Amino acid sequence: MTSYKVHYFDFRARAEAIRFLLSYGGVNFDDIRFEEDVWPKIKPTMPFGKVPVLEVDGEKYSHTIAICNFLGEKFNLAGSNEIEKMQIQTAALFIYDLIGKCEDITYYYKDAFGKEHYEKEVNKLINDIIPTALTLFDGIVADNNGYFVNGKLTWVDLYFTSLSEYFQGLFTWAELKHDANFVDKYENLKSLKDKVLAIEKIKNWVEKRPVTIA
Numbered sequence: 580m581t582s583y584k585v586h587y588f589d590f591r592a593r594a595e596a597i598r599f600l601l602s603y604g605g606v607n608f609d610d611i612r613f614e615e616d617v618w619p620k621i622k623p624t625m626p627f628g629k630v631p632v633l634e635v636d637g638e639k640y641s642h643t644i645a646i647c648n649f650l651g652e653k654f655n656l657a658g659s660n661e662i663e664k665m666q667i668q669t670a671a672l673f674i675y676d677l678i679g680k681c682e683d684i685t686y687y688y689k690d691a692f693g694k695e696h697y698e699k700e701v702n703k704l705i706n707d708i709i710p711t712a713l714t715l716f717d718g719i720v721a722d723n724n725g726y727f728v729n730g731k732l733t734w735v736d737l738y739f740t741s742l743s744e745y746f747q748g749l750f751t752w753a754e755l756k757h758d759a760n761f762v763d764k765y766e767n768l769k770s771l772k773d774k775v776l777a778i779e780k781i782k783n784w785v786e787k788r789p790v791t792i793a
Contacts, residue, residue, distance in 0.1 A: 583608035584634035586625065588615060590791050592748065593643050593678070594631035595741035599775075600650040600734060602784035612789070643738075644671055651734030658733055666728045670719065671735045677712045678742055680704070685749040701755060709746070709761055717765040725771060732775075740775040743768070748793015 583601060587594035589612040601608045613621060622628045626641040633639070633646045640646060648668065651657035658664040684704045716727075716739070724730030727739070743762040763769045776782060 582634075582636055584611055585609070586611045586613075586621075586632040586634065586639070587630050588613060588618070589789065590748070590793050591741070591788070592745055592793050593742075595745075596643060596647050596734075596738040597631055597633055597650065598784060598788070599737045599741045599781055600647060600654060600656070602780050603656070603737065603778065604650065604654040605780060610788075644668070644675060647671065647734050647738055654734075656732060656734040656737070658728060663728050663733070667733050667735045670716075670727045671738050673712070674716070674735070674739055674742065677709070678745065680708055681746065681749050685755060686752050713761055713765050713768060717767045720767040720771050725767065725774070727771075736771060736775055737781070739768075740772045743772050745793050748791075751792055 583606055585594055585597050585601070585608055591598075598608075598610065624639075625632050626639050629641050631643055631646070632641050633649075640649070648657060648671075651667070658667050681704060684700050719727055726732060727735045746761050762772060776785060
């Protein structure tokens with residue numbers, strides 16, 4: 580029997596899509612979590628020095644999008660033709676870019692900006708970058724009968740849903756007192772999120788997973 584291990588910090592964040600997909604596929608996996616203070620010791624053991632990492636039968640593989648695509652293929656969530664596969668990956672990469680931008684501004688570069696410039700960047704994120712992206716995503720889902728691609732469930736729907744609550748965690752980390760429940764303000768994205776979270780195996784995972792900031 581194939582063994583699976585997910586390596587990540589003690590957060591949902593970028594690893595949660597992998598956990599969602601493994602849960603959807605009915606696969607048992609070891610959810611290996613570690614604190615940030617031990618990361619310098621663990622980092623050299625990870626491909627490219629990055630996490631999340633999926634370990635399959637002792638071999639470690641890196642990058643969320645690559646892992647999600649692999650698991651999507653395994654669990655028949657990767658599209659039925661080349662165009663659908665491209666559409667799935669395109670949507671996922673734009674979602675990935677949005678999360679990266681949010682991380683850059685709210686967390687990683689917080690101390691690199693002066694206070695005035697930092698507040699300007701946060702306001703731009705809240706009032707421009709996030710709404711612009713979510714409006715685009717909402718339109719795509721509306722045009723595709725409630726999903727990102729061709730009116731059917733694919734791994735990018737699980738990926739987006741897994742990250743939808745990550746916004747609040749980013750703002751919490753950065754000690755920004757702001758309602759970051761952005762996704763629920765968009766009818767089609769909220770409906771998609773609710774559908775994914777209602778899938779029994781994903782619902783069961785959500786109910787039993789560790790409670791974390793993000």
